[in-house]
Amino acid sequence: MLPTHPPAPDLATRYREAGHWLDRTVGSHLADLRQRRPGGVAVVDGDRRFTFAEVDRAATRLAAALHEDGVAAGDVVSFQLPNSAEAVIAYQAVMKLGAVANPIVPIYRGRELRFILRQARSRAVLIPGTYRGFDYPAMYADLLDDLPDLRRVVVVDEGSPTQSDRFTTWSALIDGASPDAAAIVGALPEPDPDDVCLLLYTSGTTADPKGALHTHNSLVFENNSMIQLFDLGENDVIFNPSPVTHVTGVNCALTLPFVLGIPVVLQGVWEPFEALDRITATRASFMIFSTPFLQGLLDAAESTDRQTPSIRYIVCGGADIPDELTRRATRRLGTVTRMYGATEGPSVTCGTLADTEDVRLRSDGRILDPTEVIVVDGSGNTAGTDVVGEVLWRGPDTFLGYLDPALNDAAFTADGYFRTGDLARFDGAGAIHIEGRIKDIINRSGEKISTHEVENLLSEHPAVAEVAVVAGPDPTTGERGCAFVVTTDSETLTLDDVRRFLTAHEVATQKIPESIFVVDSLPKTASGKIQKFALRDWTQDRNTIPQQMAGVSVRASYER
Structure with missing residues (x-):
């Protein structure tokens, strides 16, 4: 039996008595x-129907x-x-x-x-x-x-x-x-129904992935809540280009079609024009995916002047979403709304047609009852309106804990709230706005990449004296890995050098930095700690040198 961090007994009782946990597998x-x-x-996979x-x-x-x-x-x-x-x-x-x-x-x-x-x-x-x-x-x-x-x-x-x-x-x-x-x-x-049935590793914020444990009850609740939230019925068709090995795909492709009894249309390799064809041919009406998918689908529809009348909802999450993108996509494709969640709790906040356009398109939505969400300040107190703090949540679809039990004490509060490490604020209308992350990660197309892991590996390269990896902006994936490197004996280090080195260490391609900046030194505090925020700021606007970057010279840059 896999180890778990079960919810407090009063929470389990509450979820059952309220009918959130149906005790179905x-x-x-x-x-x-x-x-x-x-x-x-049930399944449309290219030319195959099942x-x-x-x-x-x-x-x-x-x-x-x-x-x-x-x-x-x-x-x-x-x-x-x-x-x-x-x-x-x-x-x-x-x-x-x-x-x-x-x-x-x-x-x-x-x-x-x-x-x-x-x-x-x-x-x-x-x-x-x-x-x-x-x-x-x-x-x-x-x-x-x-x-x-x-x-x-x-x-x-x-x-x-x-x-x-x-x-x-x-x-x-x-x-x-x-x-x-x-x-x-x-x-x-x-x-x-309380048995663990899903072990899903999040690429998370540490060097090693963390295995999140879900039960039948948590998964069935999650998918029933999507049916109720978006008023899904027997005439809907799901389109799923998201990997079935991510939490979105596990729900939309592997679970939801069978909870509701409707088809899922799969796309194995993302290609926006093919996606548009599949949505049109199958009259797909519901889909959840991250920003790059939305951008690609919108670009394909605009460039061909095609309409998608069958789409009822496009739910977008997993990466930062520009307000202008959601506005344009809603006008061209159908109702777009933003959702906030994670492997540990797939749907925490979201907007629907019952909300204003501002909530749907310019926030990350409202709390999805019965999930409980609080934002706490640095002292652990509930933050006021428009005050940024850490997001904590608990609900019937919250995971049981990590496979490694040593991670659970730090992950949960005593009363069962999950500490997300995400920073957010609630506005006056009760909508949440995700502002960033406490954890130092790169969010590339919804894939969370640990900068610490990449730094550790790059530090082993014989040409590297010091290295710091931060997230920088990318027009396609949202964020990209940017490595700032101080080399030994004035050697250089190119993007191809880094790619060959990390590939030899069997690292996933998505973790390999797409920008390399060779610098004379790294900005540091008096105690010697690297000021990563200065590096992040520089990647956002290279014409503006933050004071902390003063005197730091970028000798060479190599970018994809």
């Missing part, structure tokens, strides 16, 4: 749809095969898959087993995977063969010696070579299982 919804809407379209009955049959066969291969209730099953029908089926199979789904973003490489799979003690992992030109089986072959708990690597793509007897293919695993899959799965005990 995630997998029970597909079981109902198998009877109620067997022929209804009904609810077909997803159920495929998930049952995969669950039986994994069970016969040694996966038991409570075991962790990881999958590092792109947006595809196979990812949906894998998730539903894990729910049937009473196991724990562990989606891993496809961009992660050896460094991150060793940490996650070892800490989670994953029993099986499902991977693509080649995705976006990268050979996943070859990478996993190099990892196996470090992962004694990993019994099976399942390669989804047919024809992919297997590297050892711990590898198999999707079809070989299923074909080798007992033909009576339904009986095998039907005999398994029903999970407890």
Whole structure:
């Protein structure tokens, strides 16, 4: 059983008595749809269509095969898959087993995977063969010696070579299982709705990812709350380009379609014009994604002068959103609203059509009842209107805690509020405005990147004497990594040098800085602490040199 940080007993009782926790498992919804809407379209994946009955049959066969291969209730099953029908089926199979789904973003490489799979003690992992030109089986072959708990690597793509007897293919695993899959799965005990069913790693604010634990109750509540908040019904169609291995994709692609019984349209590789075509062809009406997706879709619609009358809501979050972008997108695409949340609590504040345009487009929304949100000042007292402080929240969709229990005491208050590390203020209308982060991270297209990790690795480069990495503005991704480097013996360090060095250390591409500034020295306090805020300010306006940067010369710059 995975360790947890359970909510205070009075909170659990309150959520049940109020009907927020329904004590239903995630997998029970597909079981109902198998009877109620067997022929209804569940997943649209390019030219492929899968009904609810077909997803159920495929998930049952995969669950039986994994069970016969040694996966038991409570075991962790990881999958590092792109947006595809196979990812949906894998998730539903894990729910049937009473196991724990562990989606891993496809961009992660050896460094991150060793940490996650070892800490989670994953029993099986499902991977693509080649995705976006990268050979996943070859990478996993190099990892196996470090992962004694990993019994099976399942390669989804047919024809992919297997590297050892711990590898198999999707079809070989299923074909080798007992033909009576339904009986095998039907005999398994029903999970407890309070059991952990999702282990989702946040790329967070520390060098190592943090594994957040969600239960059936927290996930089912989260998705039912979206149905109520946006008045979703049987005529809606979800469009999901967000990775199914992020919390947004877990909800919108893997869970919500089955809670409500409506289709999800997947897009595996983001391409704005293709997204526009898919939305139009399927009459997609609801979607949640981050700023780069919204910008790309808007640009495609404006450049082709196309309308999207089917869109009822575009919910945008995960990265800073310019007010002008939300205004233009609402005018062209459909109602856009901003949402604030995290892996640890997916939807905390949001605006809807019931709110004013100012709330929807120029704030991060109102508190979503019954979630409780407070902003506290440096003394821990509730901050007044328009006073910036740290955001704390608790609610029925708040995670149980991190897989590493040592992280939980610092993450929660004694009365169950999650300390987010985000800075915000409430305005006079009760809308929240996210102002920044206490934690030193780069928010690249919603992907949180630890500057500390990148600094530690770059400091090992023989040409680096000192380094500081900060977030700088980027017109496409919102933020980019900017590395300020003092080199040894007046050596230079180019962007290509940094890319080669970090790639050799098996770092995900998104973590590699996109701007390198070679400087004579770094701005510091009298005690020697690097003044990162001065570096951040300089990246915002390079024509204005903050006083703290005075005397610091940028000798060379290399940028993508």
